[in-house]
Amino acid sequence: MQDNPGAINRRQFIRNTSAAAAALGAAALSNPFGASAAQARTRVALVGTGIRGSTTWGKNLLRDEGDKVEIVGLCDINPDRVQVANRWMGGKIPTFTDFDEMINTTRPERVIVTTVDSTHYQYVCRAMELGVDPISEKPLCTHDYQAQQIVDTQKRTGRKLDVTFNARHGASSMKVKELLLDGEIGELYSVSYEEFLDLEHGASYFRRWHGLKQASGTLLCHKASHHFDELNWWIDADPVEVIAYGRLNKYGSKGPLRHSNCRACPFKKECDLYWDITTNQDYMELYVDCEDQDGYYRDGCLYRRAINIPDTYSVQIKYDNNVLVNYSLNATVPYEGQYIVFNGSKGRLDLRNYDRQPWDVPYESEIRLTHNFKGSKVITVDPQRGEFFEHGGADQRIKAMIFDPSLPDPLNQRAGMRAGILSSAIGIAGYTSIDTGRRVRIDEVVKL
Structure with missing residues (x-):
């Protein structure tokens, strides 16, 4: 693809x-x-x-x-x-x-x-x-x-x-693409992708409009579209069929307390996830000072009953080259990161991306490359950090490639309509499967 x-x-x-x-x-x-x-x-x-x-x-x-x-x-x-x-x-x-x-x-x-x-x-x-x-x-x-x-x-x-x-421009994602293209694990058989969102980042989606299916298409469209695109790009094939499960476990109607938004909430001391937007000057200017125009609360209650998307997802994807994918996203985890595994005819790649966790790690990304009947080695990758580096430098890289067409693209990182449609189509098929309890083919979602 x-x-x-x-x-x-x-x-x-x-x-x-x-x-x-x-x-x-x-x-x-x-x-x-x-x-x-x-x-x-x-x-x-x-x-x-x-x-x-x-x-x-x-x-x-x-x-x-x-x-x-x-x-x-x-x-x-x-x-x-x-x-x-x-x-x-x-x-x-x-x-x-x-x-x-x-x-x-x-x-x-x-x-x-x-x-x-x-x-x-x-x-x-x-x-x-x-x-x-x-x-x-x-x-x-x-x-x-x-x-x-x-x-x-x-x-x-x-x-x-x-x-x-x-996400295609993240340092560890690029390294994985290089290893796959270089044939390090041979023919790709399957991928397992686990996304962990902690009680800071994961919860933030449910404060905002993202917690409404009619606005975000669930986290399978809003958040996982990054991951589905990475999978399509790494696997270099088209998704053909999806089956998914989802459940709301913590937020929305599952919460014990609720109000309109955090600033006005009478349960600030009782709520473990109370968030004080007034400590962020940018959010105050961009959202709070503009509320009178549209009534949008950037610090909306995590437990408001209008929330209608799952916070826990499990998705299986079949590709046209017979690669199978198991994907999961959990937005209620005590730490944040990713664990992604690639199984192939010659070996296995394990990628662990660390973001926030209550223990120290010596690096932010670790790739373990293990060949069949041979040894195993660890490749560590550290993204660019600093005041001007967004998403570990990925945002700078994508902006450079979009606005300078002369830049080479050896890893096929530029993404156009087809990539965008197929990534979204997996998410749409996923929430349709959750809603209907059946497998959903990508060609039911869109005809390319």
Whole structure:
């Protein structure tokens, strides 16, 4: 499964591509303003000025790629929030609450979509209809009709679509891809992927709009779309069938106490998961100070009865090359990280990514490579850390690749419409399976 038809496959892969990829990553991070000063900047508009849009794809995009990118318009349905975002970016960008007006007025070449998940498809399709190439945050869509509308619109308009799967650009993910391409474990048989979300990060999804299925498509679309894309990319094949189970164990109606939001809650002392948003100045400006416009509480109660998504998931995926995947996501765990295993004809890869845990580790990622009838070795990987490195440098790498098409892509990390659709389709098939109790084929979700 490839979005880039010129990308290499296993048989074409040679060892020096690993060095090339490492050099690219180092160059993009060490010299974020590396393009020629004479290079014309791409005119970019942004719709959705929440924290991801306003920072990663707003002020930080200008910081990292300011010599390649000019933000010509900002749009949000909340008129106060878009003004906060504008102030964070210097205060001189035209702002809008109407998407068509922004596009017609500013005439961008690209538009970045960072709105509520269930609305991504609307802006992606409308941008293409208006002659603009969209860049969408994951998930690309949250429902089958949305997936088909995107596919049909792209075919009709011929526009280019990028999806920002930054997990492909994580240091350990890249190393695993190199090892698989290099044939270290031979033919791939199966993968096991466990995602642990702790009571800080995992709980945060249930404070926000993400806890509503109609907005997020459940965590199988919002969060796991990263992981499903990684799986599709690593396995280099198309998913064909999904069966899934899900259960709400801790949040929503399962909680013992509830109120509208944490600030107003009378149970602050009794609630183990009380969160004080007033300690975060950015959230206060971007959300609390803008509540009057839309009534959205960024510190919503974890136990409000409107929450209608599981916090615990188990998914099985079958691929067209017969690789089998077991995937699980748990948002109620006392520590955070990932444990991912690859079983092949020549051996096994074990990847352990550490994030937060109540014990010390000497490294953040460990890959154990074990060959059949031979020894085992450990490869440690540390992401880039520091004030300007988002997601271990992955966000910087993906921005560099999107806005500099001349950069080489030896690991096929650029992700387009097909990658975005297939990742979302697994999530959509997953929650459909949970709802119906049956296996769901990907071609029931979307016709590519």
